[in-house]
Amino acid sequence: MDSSLQAVLMEQGREARAAARYLATASTTVKNGALMAMADELEAHVPELLEANQMDLDNGRKQGLSSALLERLALNEARVKDMAQGLREIAALPDPVGEVLSMWRRPNGLEVGRIRTPIGVIGIIYESRPNVTADAAGLCLKAGNAILLRGGEEALNSNRAIARIIAGAAARCGIPEGAIQLVDSEEREAAVIMMKMNDCLDVLIPRGGKGLKQAVMENATVPYIMTGMGNCHVYVDEYADLEKAYPIVFNAKVQRPSVCNAAETLLVHAAVAEAFLPSMIKELEQAGVEIRACERSRAVVPRVKAAVPEDWDTEYLDLILAVKIVDDLEEAIQHINAHGTGHSEAIVSQDYSNVRRFMAAVDAAAVYANASTRFTDGNVFGFGAEMGISTQKLHARGPMGLQELTTTKFVVYGDGHVR
Amino acid sequence: MDSSLQAVLMEQGREARAAARYLATASTTVKNGALMAMADELEAHVPELLEANQMDLDNGRKQGLSSALLERLALNEARVKDMAQGLREIAALPDPVGEVLSMWRRPNGLEVGRIRTPIGVIGIIYESRPNVTADAAGLCLKAGNAILLRGGEEALNSNRAIARIIAGAAARCGIPEGAIQLVDSEEREAAVIMMKMNDCLDVLIPRGGKGLKQAVMENATVPYIMTGMGNCHVYVDEYADLEKAYPIVFNAKVQRPSVCNAAETLLVHAAVAEAFLPSMIKELEQAGVEIRACERSRAVVPRVKAAVPEDWDTEYLDLILAVKIVDDLEEAIQHINAHGTGHSEAIVSQDYSNVRRFMAAVDAAAVYANASTRFTDGNVFGFGAEMGISTQKLHARGPMGLQELTTTKFVVYGDGHVR
Numbered sequence: 001m002d003s004s005l006q007a008v009l010m011e012q013g014r015e016a017r018a019a020a021r022y023l024a025t026a027s028t029t030v031k032n033g034a035l036m037a038m039a040d041e042l043e044a045h046v047p048e049l050l051e052a053n054q055m056d057l058d059n060g061r062k063q064g065l066s067s068a069l070l071e072r073l074a075l076n077e078a079r080v081k082d083m084a085q086g087l088r089e090i091a092a093l094p095d096p097v098g099e100v101l102s103m104w105r106r107p108n109g110l111e112v113g114r115i116r117t118p119i120g121v122i123g124i125i126y127e128s129r130p131n132v133t134a135d136a137a138g139l140c141l142k143a144g145n146a147i148l149l150r151g152g153e154e155a156l157n158s159n160r161a162i163a164r165i166i167a168g169a170a171a172r173c174g175i176p177e178g179a180i181q182l183v184d185s186e187e188r189e190a191a192v193i194m195m196k197m198n199d200c201l202d203v204l205i206p207r208g209g210k211g212l213k214q215a216v217m218e219n220a221t222v223p224y225i226m227t228g229m230g231n232c233h234v235y236v237d238e239y240a241d242l243e244k245a246y247p248i249v250f251n252a253k254v255q256r257p258s259v260c261n262a263a264e265t266l267l268v269h270a271a272v273a274e275a276f277l278p279s280m281i282k283e284l285e286q287a288g289v290e291i292r293a294c295e296r297s298r299a300v301v302p303r304v305k306a307a308v309p310e311d312w313d314t315e316y317l318d319l320i321l322a323v324k325i326v327d328d329l330e331e332a333i334q335h336i337n338a339h340g341t342g343h344s345e346a347i348v349s350q351d352y353s354n355v356r357r358f359m360a361a362v363d364a365a366a367v368y369a370n371a372s373t374r375f376t377d378g379n380v381f382g383f384g385a386e387m388g389i390s391t392q393k394l395h396a397r398g399p400m401g402l403q404e405l406t407t408t409k410f411v412v413y414g415d416g417h418v419r
Numbered sequence: 420m421d422s423s424l425q426a427v428l429m430e431q432g433r434e435a436r437a438a439a440r441y442l443a444t445a446s447t448t449v450k451n452g453a454l455m456a457m458a459d460e461l462e463a464h465v466p467e468l469l470e471a472n473q474m475d476l477d478n479g480r481k482q483g484l485s486s487a488l489l490e491r492l493a494l495n496e497a498r499v500k501d502m503a504q505g506l507r508e509i510a511a512l513p514d515p516v517g518e519v520l521s522m523w524r525r526p527n528g529l530e531v532g533r534i535r536t537p538i539g540v541i542g543i544i545y546e547s548r549p550n551v552t553a554d555a556a557g558l559c560l561k562a563g564n565a566i567l568l569r570g571g572e573e574a575l576n577s578n579r580a581i582a583r584i585i586a587g588a589a590a591r592c593g594i595p596e597g598a599i600q601l602v603d604s605e606e607r608e609a610a611v612i613m614m615k616m617n618d619c620l621d622v623l624i625p626r627g628g629k630g631l632k633q634a635v636m637e638n639a640t641v642p643y644i645m646t647g648m649g650n651c652h653v654y655v656d657e658y659a660d661l662e663k664a665y666p667i668v669f670n671a672k673v674q675r676p677s678v679c680n681a682a683e684t685l686l687v688h689a690a691v692a693e694a695f696l697p698s699m700i701k702e703l704e705q706a707g708v709e710i711r712a713c714e715r716s717r718a719v720v721p722r723v724k725a726a727v728p729e730d731w732d733t734e735y736l737d738l739i740l741a742v743k744i745v746d747d748l749e750e751a752i753q754h755i756n757a758h759g760t761g762h763s764e765a766i767v768s769q770d771y772s773n774v775r776r777f778m779a780a781v782d783a784a785a786v787y788a789n790a791s792t793r794f795t796d797g798n799v800f801g802f803g804a805e806m807g808i809s810t811q812k813l814h815a816r817g818p819m820g821l822q823e824l825t826t827t828k829f830v831v832y833g834d835g836h837v838r
Binding site for chain 1: 440443444517523525529531536538539617621622636637640642644660662663666667669670671674756776778779780782783784785786787788789790791793794795799800801811812813814816817826827828829830831832833834835836837838
């Protein structure tokens with residue numbers, strides 16, 4: 001362990017904890033005022049932000065980042081305005097803190113209530129896109145939490161500039177400096193130190209790929225919410241309306257293959273395989289999709305590549321689709337529950353009971369009847385901005401909005417009551 | 420690692436996973452039928468249960484267990500009937516599975532809903548009291564989860580008998596054998612193996628002391644819910660009605676000192692210390708309570724023992740009370756937030772604003788106005804049986820009932836929708 005880095009992080013953690021104590025009872029007016037000021041200040045500093053971002057882009061090019069990664073990293077005036085607009089939308093959402101979830105009277109006269117409260121200090125570890133810095137800070141602030149932001153090294157200059165501007169704006173509105181802090185280090189070790197900061201961090205939200213997931217599982221003693229692992233399936237049932245199945249499968253795979261709610265495996269009932277697969281695969285191939293198919297599928301469409309067992313467990317995040325023929329609905333459900341990551345799963349079927357069975361038996365954050373898996377998204381579901389998509393079962397499952405950044409407490413009112 | 424023990428546990432885990440898939444969509448009728456049969460079978464096997472329990476009691480005496488521990492371990496006919504009654508009460512509770520938490524229509528016509536579902540497989544690590552075996556199994560079954568039960572070695576014979584009887588009764592009602600399983604090993608390592616069974620366990624609930632907490636924090640890669648650490652405080656405010664303060668403090672400390680919601684530290688506002696402390700301490704001492712006081716308190720009641728810094732962080736679970744004088748409400752809140760374990764915290768005050776401030780600013784699972792901390796309990800709050808009291812902020816906080824043993828999924832209904 002780098003002890004000086006650790007000391008810096010512990011000090012940041014202590015400041016975050018102190019800020020969180022203040023934020024826990026901060027008024028909605030103060031928090032919304034800060035969010036609006038953060039938005040204004042981002043828009044007022046476009047040249048400074050683009051200059052910082054240019055340094056990251058230059059470094060990235062030197063280090064040979066792919067054009068896709070550089071595109072994710074790039075800021076421009078429109079993207080800065082989007083960040084600002086995102087903060088204003090968070091300000092417009094109802095404040096979750098203090099919401100009385102229920103309240104009741106016990107036979108002995110005690111009044112017991114359950115109230116929504118902030119979690120405390122949230123750590124987030126993320127990559128590339130600098131807008132996450134503003135989105136995550138805004139959501140955490142609105143929910144009354146302090147945040148420690150650990151972005152990717154490739155975006156350090158951009159994240160520094162964004163964090164300095166929004167933290168400064170918030171501070172001028174009465175929010176303590178510790179409430180929004182960037183972990184300003186290029187050392188990978190900083191993330192590992194965060195994973196063990198139990199005294200200062202109440203929860204860690206890792207947003208990244210398999211390597212980060214593995215590192216968190218191995219190192220984290222801080223409770224965490226795993227996000228965004230998506231090995232998603234579309235199952236085309238024996239009773240599917242194939243005219244609906246074609247666009248749903250195409251959209252789930254092709255519209256944005258790099259994201260976690262894109263489909264990675266197509267399951268097709270044997271009874272419709274010959275009618276469906278040849279034209280579906282042709283359409284996908286014309287869009288540049290590589291097919292990796294089971295032997296039975298290859299008997300129907302012989303030219304495609306054979307799938308190997310690893311294909312059923314791979315999140316390609318690319319224009320690749322695994323294809324498998326199943327004998328019935330139960331085999332489809334079993335395949336999904338065995339190989340899926342519990343993200344988003346879809347059935348295409350006109351059969352009422354098959355849809356009901358699929359929706360109940362598939363174990364995932366979001367299950368779809370006759371719609372593309374691509375809809376799993378906080379904005380699309382109507383929650384406003386999201387903090388990531390949880391693929392675990394504890395605390396939050398699916399898109400995480402403001403509510404998922406809170407916890408609850410019981411309040412009990414008595415008048416000298418003893419047990 | 421003991422590889423044969425590990426193999427046995429992994430096999431149990433696989434059976435539990437398969438059972439959980441069945442339970443996820445099992446009908447309420449089947450689950451309630453099993454709970455009622457489990458209750459009947461426990462009552463029908465009292466002699467067998469008492470015989471097994473006698474073996475544990477004999478072993479415990481040989482190994483020099485304290486009389487308090489032996490008392491917790493002991494079964495008798497009334498306690499078996501209580502276990503059975505607990506299962507019947509769980510059967511009478513509403514089934515949480517399938518509850519539609521909300522459902523809405525998006526502008527594009529998609530219908531999105533949030534549904535309560537089982538978590539899957541739950542592991543519980545607990546000590547002494549054999550009734551936990553039946554309570555935990557009953558709650559998990561009702562919530563549609565399979566359970567792996569790891570009780571204390573001291574209760575192994577009792578737990579074996581209980582688990583065999585209830586799992587057999589459930590199996591005769593159509594519940595798969597894997598749904599209720601005891602981890603039948605005297606090895607401490609069995610618990611450590613459970614902490615790493617990520618493929619088979621969705622959540623681990625440790626119920627025990629500091630040693631177990633530490634072992635879980637160090638070893639667990641399975642998500643866990645920490646329960647029952649209670650360094651609880653009663654704060655007697657400047658504006659307290661002292662006639663209410665005496666019984667509240669006395670009850671919080673004396674009524675059952677061995678449990679997590681008992682008070683461990685008394686905080687007293689300086690303005691009422693001279694009026695309140697002498698008679699309060701006298702009353703506590705007459706009940707056998709040892710007082711460990713700050714220097715300012717000892718200026719008021721000179722004969723009592725001096726507190727050392729560790730006293731503010733100690734959960735005595737015994738007839739010992741730390742006492743500290745504070746200068747104002749904010750000092751009390753800061754002391755509690757710095758030294759408390761986030762369990763149960765009480766203020767005694769007639770001042771409206773001070774009560775409001777305390778309830779909002781104290782960071783704990785349960786905060787009390789003018790009532791004893793001893794009320795933090797699932798039954799007392801009106802939830803029926805409880806699975807423990809969570810002192811963490813993620814997923815569950817405070818007494819955990821059926822709801823806390825579930826997660827949610829999004830269901831999305833479309834008609835050929837693509838993004």
